[in-house]
Amino acid sequence: MKPVRSFASDNNSGVHSEILAAIAQVNTGHVVGYGNDPYTQAAIARFCEIFGGDIEVFFVYGGTAANVLGLTAALKPYQAVICPETAHINVDECGAPEKFSGCKLIDVPTPDGKLTVDMVAPWLHFLGDPHHVQPRVLSITQSTEMGTLYTPEEIKALADFAHQHGLLVHMDGARICNAAEALNLPFRAFTRDAGVDILSFGGTKNGMMYGEAVIFFDTSLAADFEFIRKQGMQLASKMRFIAAQFNALLTNDLWLRNARQANRMARLLAHEVEKIPALHITQTPQVNAVFVQMPKPIIPRLQERYFFYVWNEELGEVRWMTSFDTTEEDVRSFIACVREMVL
Amino acid sequence: MKPVRSFASDNNSGVHSEILAAIAQVNTGHVVGYGNDPYTQAAIARFCEIFGGDIEVFFVYGGTAANVLGLTAALKPYQAVICPETAHINVDECGAPEKFSGCKLIDVPTPDGKLTVDMVAPWLHFLGDPHHVQPRVLSITQSTEMGTLYTPEEIKALADFAHQHGLLVHMDGARICNAAEALNLPFRAFTRDAGVDILSFGGTKNGMMYGEAVIFFDTSLAADFEFIRKQGMQLASKMRFIAAQFNALLTNDLWLRNARQANRMARLLAHEVEKIPALHITQTPQVNAVFVQMPKPIIPRLQERYFFYVWNEELGEVRWMTSFDTTEEDVRSFIACVREMVL
Amino acid sequence: MKPVRSFASDNNSGVHSEILAAIAQVNTGHVVGYGNDPYTQAAIARFCEIFGGDIEVFFVYGGTAANVLGLTAALKPYQAVICPETAHINVDECGAPEKFSGCKLIDVPTPDGKLTVDMVAPWLHFLGDPHHVQPRVLSITQSTEMGTLYTPEEIKALADFAHQHGLLVHMDGARICNAAEALNLPFRAFTRDAGVDILSFGGTKNGMMYGEAVIFFDTSLAADFEFIRKQGMQLASKMRFIAAQFNALLTNDLWLRNARQANRMARLLAHEVEKIPALHITQTPQVNAVFVQMPKPIIPRLQERYFFYVWNEELGEVRWMTSFDTTEEDVRSFIACVREMVL
Amino acid sequence: MKPVRSFASDNNSGVHSEILAAIAQVNTGHVVGYGNDPYTQAAIARFCEIFGGDIEVFFVYGGTAANVLGLTAALKPYQAVICPETAHINVDECGAPEKFSGCKLIDVPTPDGKLTVDMVAPWLHFLGDPHHVQPRVLSITQSTEMGTLYTPEEIKALADFAHQHGLLVHMDGARICNAAEALNLPFRAFTRDAGVDILSFGGTKNGMMYGEAVIFFDTSLAADFEFIRKQGMQLASKMRFIAAQFNALLTNDLWLRNARQANRMARLLAHEVEKIPALHITQTPQVNAVFVQMPKPIIPRLQERYFFYVWNEELGEVRWMTSFDTTEEDVRSFIACVREMVL
Numbered sequence A, B, C, D: 001m002k003p004v005r006s007f008a009s010d011n012n013s014g015v016h017s018e019i020l021a022a023i024a025q026v027n028t029g030h031v032v033g034y035g036n037d038p039y040t041q042a043a044i045a046r047f048c049e050i051f052g053g054d055i056e057v058f059f060v061y062g063g064t065a066a067n068v069l070g071l072t073a074a075l076k077p078y079q080a081v082i083c084p085e086t087a088h089i090n091v092d093e094c095g096a097p098e099k100f101s102g103c104k105l106i107d108v109p110t111p112d113g114k115l116t117v118d119m120v121a122p123w124l125h126f127l128g129d130p131h132h133v134q135p136r137v138l139s140i141t142q143s144t145e146m147g148t149l150y151t152p153e154e155i156k157a158l159a160d161f162a163h164q165h166g167l168l169v170h171m172d173g174a175r176i177c178n179a180a181e182a183l184n185l186p187f188r189a190f191t192r193d194a195g196v197d198i199l200s201f202g203g204t205k206n207g208m209m210y211g212e213a214v215i216f217f218d219t220s221l222a223a224d225f226e227f228i229r230k231q232g233m234q235l236a237s238k239m240r241f242i243a244a245q246f247n248a249l250l251t252n253d254l255w256l257r258n259a260r261q262a263n264r265m266a267r268l269l270a271h272e273v274e275k276i277p278a279l280h281i282t283q284t285p286q287v288n289a290v291f292v293q294m295p296k297p298i299i300p301r302l303q304e305r306y307f308f309y310v311w312n313e314e315l316g317e318v319r320w321m322t323s324f325d326t327t328e329e330d331v332r333s334f335i336a337c338v339r340e341m342v343l
Helices: A017-026 A038-051 A063-072 A096-101 A117-126 A152-164 A176-183 A225-231 A240-249 A254-274 A298-305 A328-342 B017-025 B038-051 B063-072 B096-101 B117-126 B152-164 B176-183 B225-231 B240-249 B254-274 B298-305 B328-342 C017-026 C038-051 C063-072 C096-101 C117-126 C152-164 C176-183 C225-231 C240-249 C254-274 C298-305 C328-342 D017-026 D038-051 D063-072 D096-101 D117-126 D152-164 D176-183 D225-231 D240-249 D254-274 D298-305 D328-342
Strands: A056-060 A079-084 A104-108 A134-141 A168-173 A198-202 A212-216 A289-293 A309-312 A317-321 B056-060 B079-084 B104-108 B134-141 B168-173 B198-202 B212-216 B289-293 B309-312 B317-321 C056-060 C079-084 C104-108 C134-141 C168-173 C198-202 C212-216 C289-293 C309-312 C317-321 D056-060 D079-084 D104-108 D134-141 D168-173 D198-202 D212-216 D289-293 D309-312 D317-321
Touching: A017 A240, A017 B017, A038 A056, A038 A212, A038 A240, A056 A063, A056 A225, A056 A240, A063 A096, A063 A134, A063 A168, A063 A198, A063 A212, A063 A225, A079 A117, A096 A104, A096 B096, A096 B225, A104 A117, A117 A134, A117 A152, A134 A152, A152 A168, A168 A176, A176 A198, A176 A254, A212 A225, A225 B096, A240 A254, A254 A289, A254 A328, A298 A328, B017 B240, B038 B056, B038 B212, B038 B240, B056 B063, B056 B225, B056 B240, B063 B096, B063 B134, B063 B168, B063 B198, B063 B212, B063 B225, B079 B117, B096 B104, B104 B117, B117 B134, B117 B152, B134 B152, B152 B168, B168 B176, B176 B198, B176 B254, B212 B225, B240 B254, B254 B289, B254 B328, B298 B328, C017 C240, C017 D017, C038 C056, C038 C212, C038 C240, C056 C063, C056 C225, C056 C240, C063 C096, C063 C134, C063 C168, C063 C198, C063 C212, C063 C225, C079 C117, C096 C104, C096 D096, C096 D225, C104 C117, C117 C134, C117 C152, C134 C152, C152 C168, C168 C176, C176 C198, C176 C254, C212 C225, C225 D096, C240 C254, C254 C289, C254 C328, C298 C328, D017 D240, D038 D056, D038 D212, D038 D240, D056 D063, D056 D225, D056 D240, D063 D096, D063 D134, D063 D168, D063 D198, D063 D212, D063 D225, D079 D117, D096 D104, D104 D117, D117 D134, D117 D152, D134 D152, D152 D168, D168 D176, D176 D198, D176 D254, D212 D225, D240 D254, D254 D289, D254 D328, D298 D328
Parallel strands: A079 A104, A079 A134, A134 A168, A168 A198, B079 B104, B079 B134, B134 B168, B168 B198, C079 C104, C079 C134, C134 C168, C168 C198, D079 D104, D079 D134, D134 D168, D168 D198
Antiparallel strands: A056 A212, A198 A212, A289 A317, A309 A317, B056 B212, B198 B212, B289 B317, B309 B317, C056 C212, C198 C212, C289 C317, C309 C317, D056 D212, D198 D212, D289 D317, D309 D317
């Protein structure tokens, strides 16, 4: 089969060769299962270097689980999560947050996938009244599902507001590496230092095979996470193979190299899209996603050549994503194909 | 680190080299995520060859999830699962079955980890009375958590009884390859042909890195499993890498070679244990587990040298397991160490 | 304590004397518990007269339970309920629907608490995709939480649309008697005959002490409701006392007399409110609720004299409700008090 | 219909006349709903007199809910409740505890429905291991489902053991009045003073229409019970009518008079049973239940005349219960009927 790059999602790519090599390297002899092994300890130590000590780090299989279990650690079933309408937890997890935590998600409309204090404040009237769910967590995504970014100041404003009202901040960092690269900031500048309490640190969309990390900056929230993870069906028996991947990702700036390539290719793609009058970019592309409004009849024809998702059927809005292995040649071929169809 | 073989669990081993090679081989270019890729289709086709057509096969990350989600597909929350007291779902999944399905497990004591019709029958008095949970599934493990085996006839007797009363049969096949090797029977002889409706087919304990299969022989039960899997946080985005592992396991009899080595080493281990008067084998070892009662003071001393689990604190009963990569040398070194301590 | 009528809610009233008498009348001797008694059978028969045969009727303790359990009977946890943002199930049940059913509520903004086909249609793009919850039920409230009414034609349009797409229609009828009185239609004209599948028939807000009915017009949905009710902690042991109340409510038009008084008093209240220039009615009052926007500083002062709820803090919108026992004198005293304060 | 007394259950009886009178008495004017009314405050005050101050008291509709919600207040879903195999929560609540709390019940066999430290201790090996559910609550029933009683010393021994290991004690007091009467002790002697943390105080089986109380002696456990109750669908809108019943029950020793009559009639029944050689009492009757083993063929014939439940089909064991309104005449007629059949 001819290797083809799609622009459907950053999880259509495979695994970076350095990640595969790291997996092979730890495949030697027996180690105790479930994370009591030196590779897992090393990966946790690497996260501690990045985020500072006094944190708790846990590995899980996938991104939905990272979000759902991290949130569950902070929630009782009568509490609620306030999130943007477009949040992955709200639209792309098949109700897993509600099912596992028992909680309601309060989803608020946003123009760009980003929550603000003004959007959140009205929901706090509910606090204290047993007829209503009790807001307990603000969940934000960095970079967002709309390909946009929060500045550290924006996150800090949300976190300060949350903490003043007894709420916590969760960050879905499925694409946190893309965010850090684009912001040109260390991870902790827009997470821990900005007031985030719980972080899903994503690996799979940036060149790993599987595996995500749940990181608690407020370690009291992690007191029973070992049990939540096991009951949540996310305790990997051969944990060393997730750990090895994170060790590789966080070594020699592999995370940065991968994110940089993906982000750069999205900028190139956006640049080329702007030259085509029939196409209209709907969100400022800040990381590795380009949202484009295009003539509706062309969409299915283009999908015959390249698989990708329609974001908004009514508007004819599509999402194109780049990955760590997207090449300039991939982008140019794709744009040529688009041009041919719209002209 | 010096590679040491432990006898704690068959998940302390690593990944078989042919599995790793298969992973590397599919790591080329982009494919659509979430299982709509040719590798996943090929692995499913391989299972269809083994079990016959008209089945439904789904991959998940881990064994607890395979059990819990497979059961959930058959259950409403007011129903119940009857299982042996020693079942993995009952004691080793931190309540995940109850949490996710909402159901009660009715656990019955057994001498050897095996359910019989006589044990199950009294619970059917509950049927139809809304004050009581409604038995809906019998769950058996093959090979069992006690290292024992059901014959196909035993399974058929349970399944016939179950089906006569409107119940289904679930099999936890975390070690199904060890069972098939020991029984010297094709997989379907003691699963589909014996009346099993839902099967967890385990890979991780037999040389894979991660990944299990949920197989529905009654395909009507699978109608909405795609949704259950996603809501159950077990839909792998880069699914091809689970599929590739199963493809390798089920090619060139790798599953059989791995299981044979593990089973053979357990027989060797049991044979050696029997020669030591202070040790007493408590379950007839039929696959890759040896249960041994030993003088209690020796247990912690031996654990300093070899990590393993105490099965019954009160009785001084321990569990020793062999793996696909256990060698004769491993067994002899271990036995030498045990001998030294008990004498 | 001087009996004072509040305008806070129609559940601040007590129990109608005919209801109390009916309770006393059945309090004689022993009957089998849990509904296998002649009084319960009689009440169910009365509902069958009203709605036609071939229905299933179950009594529960309260209104939240009627909604949650009725919905649960139609739902699997990965499915979703589409409802107005203002629905009781969405804002006033503390997340009970999500907790018990495991499902997401998809809440859509409406100007008047009423769902339309146009609001619902966009969410059906989700159907079939395992990443998204699957819409399964439309839930409407009659009369609505905003004091408005659906016409039978409006309900039929929604139900036809729902059924065409494999969805069901649930009606929260906590105030169904007020609706029937205001519409001047038999109950079945705007429920069963309009395509409703599941109905919560409310008693408490119309003069009963406790007790609501869950009615299934699609009886296949009721197949296991007995178990759902018991597991949902809503199976009353001394069921006859709920049944007796419904028997009384549905005899000699007590339901109609009660609803008529409440509705009439709301019209009077609205009429008087319209005469006060500082007050602005925000929803056309069709049953027993009047929504009023008023100068914010007056609200707390008025609440010192009369307890009632603020509906929208930002807008200064309050809700005043009348009950079966509200008198003209009550309304006039209240209006006099309001007048005094705003002038 | 001729009033007939059955021996099926103490919930086949009606409502005591003083309870009915109390309901009528509070049915005057409007009060705020959901418990913010003087009647509810008075009933809570009455419980404080009985149990001492610094407690939290909440009313719910039914006994299953009292148990399930009280337990949920103390539990996280990965935790477990240890209870006797015969516990109401284990066999008669259709899995409601598992469904609502997410927790596993660890049920242990007992000869008489009573838990002891020896039965509980082995399960504490599980503590700290994330593969296993974590025991958190011991649940005992007083009087038990087998008609037996714990002494205060027995309860204290369990509670001391529980507290030493970080566990709590829950008491299902559906028949706590029968227990207090039989023990001739104040309520608090065998609850709060013996170390019970959470108590379901039952009213329905002792002459009330509906309504149970959940009492927290460890008030920290009650911090968010208002939300749990509402989300648990157990917040009564017209709460005053539950409160009025408890006020009456706890006034002029109505609870004691009712329990005394029921207990006395059970002793009479047991006394008469002992005279019949074909009948064998299987549990020492200490309160209002008599368990009798009888010739199996007679059971269905007797059930044609008197409705009652078979406790153990295999053994021919039946349960006969007396109620607050059982008379000597009732017992003598019943015994005459039994005699006639067995002779």
